[in-house]
Amino acid sequence: MALFHCTRDVNVVNPNPVPYRSCDLLQMQIKPLIYDEQLLWVSDGAGEVNTYRIPLLTFTSRGSLLAFTEARKNSSDDIGAKFIAMRRSRDRGATWSPTSFIVDDGILVDGLNLGSVVVDEQTGSVLLIYSLCFHKYQCSPSSTMLVESIDDGLSWSAPRNLSVQLGVKSFAPGPGFGIQKRLSPAAGRLVVCGHGTIEGDGVFCILSDDHGRTWRNGGSLRSIPYNQPKQSQDFNPDECQPVEMQDGSIMINVRNQNNYHCRCRMVVRSLDGGETLPVEELRFDQTLVVDPAVAAGALQKEDVLYFSNPANSQKRINMTLRWSYTNGSTWEGEAMQIWPGPSCYSSMTSLVGNSVEDKKYIYVIYEKGHKDCDETVSIAKIHLYGGR
Known part of the structure; x- marks a missing residue:
């Protein structure tokens, strides 16, 4: 309870x-209930976009709700030229601005990959981190890029290449959100976690202690065998979502790409603000066994941990919300089905504040379809007590 x-x-x-x-x-x-749901993007091939995929979501420090997604220009493939599309809501998701393209990678064969969004509550800035040439397909080297908004998402800076500081190893942030540490150790630090490719696979975190001006490499959980091709059931941590827990540790929920140990989620904790991801803090969540190896959502709100994914061991269907009162060591037997059909990636957010109304809601953005999960990107506003 x-x-x-x-x-x-x-x-x-x-x-x-x-x-x-x-x-x-x-x-x-x-006892959650879907309070409202809206389609934000439809992959109908109209205009300059073929497919919308990889949705992200965050509230700004001023209370605006920002939604992002890859707008894949020519096909649904991961490799290819893309925009970063954004829509903005000033009324907690009731109405939305038209789509704007805040980044355009031109005609790159191996274009941008989203990505993580992180809000600096101290400065009000919104930072969006993505990669270019992640797969090194007809291009080299990979680059980690950042764009920033200092006016609540209305305008965005020119892209800044962080590889000068981080190196040129392929790094795909998230997909999801980064965190700003609220508690010690390292209160105020920006932490963004993601994964690598065959040139250096596993989970990696990057850190900034000066509000995103400079970045450095933090903790890593490397694959076994490292920097080598993988086989089924090899240890291969992949896409991930960090959340800060009540004790100041960072818990990272990780895609278990090759089903090492089980067809379930990996969970690793950092006790030092993202500096290290010790193997002693790695476990396998035996409750979250139903997972088709996919990027999932995680969120900590009011001492409750939430998790979203397509809960099916074989197919990307059945988008489901789970919750835990014990920091993820146990999960409630009851779960909420958000969508029974095809569904893939998801991400969550909520507004942090003292308003009773805001305490009642979380928001889940996810890929949703009837035949394939990349048909639309939808956002569900969920009343946590609406089913009572």
Whole structure:
């Protein structure tokens, strides 16, 4: 049971009131319900875009909701020229701006790959990190790129190449969101995690302690065998989503690409702000066994951990939301089906604030279709207590 508490007046019996959550949410079990859902992008081949894939989502420090996706110009393939498409909502997802293309990679054969978005709550900046030439297909070297908005997503800087600081090894952030550490160790640090290719595969994190001006390489969880071709059931951690836990550690939920040990998710923790990803902190989540090797969503909100993925061991179908009151060591037996049909990548966000209304909702952006999961990108606004 989620333990929410009301504030109480200080008195002789209770001189130390318990932390405020909300009287309306006092000891309420999570029972989610889709409050609203909208299609943000449709892959109909019209105009300059063939397919929309790899959705990201975040709230800005000013309360705007930003949605991003790859706009693949010529086909649905991972390799190819792309835009980064964005839509913006100022009313918590009720209405959305038209699509704008904030990055254009031109006619690159091995174009951009999204990517992670991270919000610096101290400066208000929104930073979007992506890769170019990730697969090194008819191009070299790979580059890690960054664009930044300092006006709540209205305009974006020219792309900045971080490979001067990080090196030219292929690094694909996320896909999902990066974090700014709220707690020690390393409070205020920006942490973005992603994965590599055959030139250096596994999970890697990059870190910034100066609000994104400079970046350096942090912790890594390297594949076995490293820098060599893989076989079924080799240890090959892949796409990942970090979240900060209540004790200041970073928990990273990882795609188990080659089904090492089980057809389930890997979970690794960093205890030092992303500096290291020790193998001693690696485990396999035996509850999240239903996973077709895919990028998934994770979110920590009000002491509850949420997880989204297509919950089917064989096919990318059945987009499902799970939740845990124990930091992911156990998961509730009940789960919520968001969409029964084809569904692939997903990402989640919520607005951090003191509003009771904002505490009730999370947002899931995901790839959704009837025949194939890349037909649309949809966003579901989920009322965490709406099914009661």
